[in-house]
Amino acid sequence: MRLRHRVLAAGVAGLTLVPALAITALAAPGPGDTTSPVESERVDRVPTPKLDWYKCYRTAECTTVRLPLDYDDPKGATTEVAVLRVKARDAKKRIGSLFVNPGGPGGQGTVLAYEAPGFLSADVLDRFDIVGFDPRGVGFSDNVACFKSTRDQTLALAGMDVAFPIGAKEESAYIKSATALGKGCSTTGKRLAGAMSTAEVARDMDVLRRAVGDKKLSYLGFSYGTALGQYYANMFPDRLRAVVADGVINPVSWVGTPKTADEILDDRLRSADGAYKALREILVRCGKAGKAKCKFAEYGDPVRNFDVLANRLKAKPADINGEKVTYADLIGGTLGSLYSPDGYEFIDATVTDLWKATSPASTAAQAAAARQALAARIAERRAQVKRQKDAAEKILARDFPYDNGPDALSSVVCTDGLHPKKAGNWPALTAASDKRAPYFGRAWGWSSVQCAGDAWTVRDANAYNGPFNRRTSAPVLFVGNYYDPATNYNDAVSSSKLLPKSRLLSSNSWGHTAYGTSACVTKSVGDYLVSGTLPPAGKVCVGDIQPFERTPEPALETRGPADASAMATQAGTAGNGAKLPPVATRAPSSILLGTR
DSSP states (O other): OOOOOOOOOOOOOOOOOOTTSOOOOOOOOOSSOOOOHHHHHHHHTSOOOOOOOEEETTTEEEEEEEEESSTTSTTSOEEEEEEEEEOOSOGGGOOEEEEEEOBTTTOOHHHHHHTGGGTSOHHHHHHEEEEEEOOTBSTTSOBOOSSSSHHHHHHHTGGGOSSSOOHHHHHHHHHHHHHHHHHHHHTTTHHHHTTOSHHHHHHHHHHHHHHTTOSSEEEEEETHHHHHHHHHHHHSTTSEEEEEEESOOOHHHHHOOGGGTTSOHHHHHOHHHHHHHHHHHHHHHHHHHOTTTOGGGGGSOHHHHHHHHHHHHHHSOEEETTEEEOHHHHHHHHHHHHTSTTHHHHHHHHHHHHHHHHOTTSOHHHHHHHHHHHHHHHHHHHHHHHHHHHHHHHHSOOOOOOOOHHHHHHHHHHHHSOOOSOGGGHHHHHHHHHHHSTTHHHHHHGGGGGGSTTTOOOOOTTOOOOOOOOOOSSOEEEEEEEEOSSSOHHHHHHHHHHSTTOEEEEEEEESSOOBTTBHHHHHHHHHHHHHOOOOOTTOEEEOSOOTTSSOOOTTHHHHSOOSHHHHHTOOOBOTTSOBOOTTOBOOOHHHHTTOO
């Protein structure tokens, strides 16, 4: 059966746990850990699939594979998983296959593999077949659907049509829609939603590793894809050749513990803290650069004035030529801009025009000009997003109008870890998060409300809860970016300390994930994947783009994204010419799923 063609959907991080299962304590690492008898039996008794490849999309090969829905019942129900590969350019020097995952949850590995020639380094493309598969329930694979129709889904999720809710009315509507999503996945979508934990995807990947003929796994995962890589490393510790995790999620925080069971997911992962750190540093550097390089510096201290602007919009949304721009739009858009290494330019241009459009000190002419510039930027960005979507649909044409992005994302987020019991507690919990991490606490905190115990009830009995400190057959290379707004650098540090043989590569970089944004990171990752050579312990790379250290581009006024969903899914171009990994994302569902 050929792939059903769908456009990529991206999403967030987080997952829920079976209450009856205790969190496994961290085991003391042995001299060399092996796959447990239980996991070996689950995956090894599945016959090696015969991959019936066919030419697709001009430069790739595609196939689909039927895998057990439940690995404890390998002869029972199955689910179809889509696989795409781009073959190694130098067949004589081919090492094997490199599995890739872009994150999400909900990102399509098939799309990332297809686009690999645009962002992976030459040595990696020469030596590996690049293999991507869409995790079960996602993309070209059999889709999870939590509603019976597009109409039912649209009506049910209407309350989530904001970047994040502000005020009791929006919060109530958001909770109502999120609860409907959780209940829909726990009933209508239960068959797949209850079998989409990261552990199930790791098992699928091990069977596919065998199917492509590799004795051990080579893997490159971004964002949520780092969780998948770490799950595999701990579930199958003796089956690794080389694993790279860029934009790291700490799996213990992801799953949660009895002590953190009542915390919302982002209070464990602290993505909001990473976003605030990045924004504040940009604003500080803006002030130091001065108005010649940062327009917002003309009006005084950028740190203080961003807060003034935020409070203005909280009090009264800005009217931009008939379109309302709210506080949530400002924060959601800012968060989206932080995903790109040159996002500081977008932030500078947008907040400067918003400042002039809303400032009592602006003349009527200045305010009008600023509103016009903002309106043009919004229109241009939306047109750009439409062009990108239309182009993608010509290559990966839709034939299924139901957008299962929210369903797929939630089916992973809500079946891997622990979440608070009541959705009604989210307003207070996210308000507290916002005090800890200004602006972004709510933006990130609301992303997992559908996982509340009174909304989400379907479980995966075979979800993996740890340990996450196994001694692996090959080291895992963790890559952490100091100013990542989605996967906090601290998670790269703490995750690297869990695995005894791992190595941490740090980078003073901007945007989400570091590969492709720093020639140093890109080379280090390539060296490890190809030859197994790790970077020196303690090595710190530097991003090719640093805020306000280059001359602003003349076309900035019309190229900066202005709406949250567009900015969060944007793929940029690194200073070294390498295209950034598309949708290497972990972001709030409301932003990444295009509800705004």
